Amino acid sequence: MTSEKTISLGIYPEVTLAQTRGKRDDARALVAGNADPSHHRKDAKAKARLEALNTFEAVASEWHALHTKSKSERNPVLITNNKGRLSRPLFYQA
Structure with missing residues (x-):
């Protein structure tokens, strides 16, 4: 039962x-x-x-995390600038 x-x-x-x-x-x-x-x-x-x-923000953040590991030793300022460029215009929510 x-x-x-x-x-x-x-x-x-x-x-x-x-x-x-x-x-x-x-x-x-x-x-x-x-x-x-x-x-x-x-x-x-x-x-x-x-x-x-599956939002663009989640995919872009994941991509950024994967692609910055090898480049962070060479140019950490460039990595910070790229993250800023990704987040400002694309992830804005009105």
Whole structure:
């Protein structure tokens, strides 16, 4: 015999009753379609994390970290200037 699975829909003051009922209805729709709501939630979080890692800023920072290791002994000022050039105009958020 398996135990009943439960899922948290939020903490009361932060999530209104109407929002909780909407989340409940969404979870019930997933169960009706033979999907596990907790796995659906985990997949959505993993997808959001992956999308956050695929931003230009994250890729540029990773590239900069990899390419500055060998060049930092030769010209540390150039490395600092390049990091500044990368971050100013490209990562601005309005």
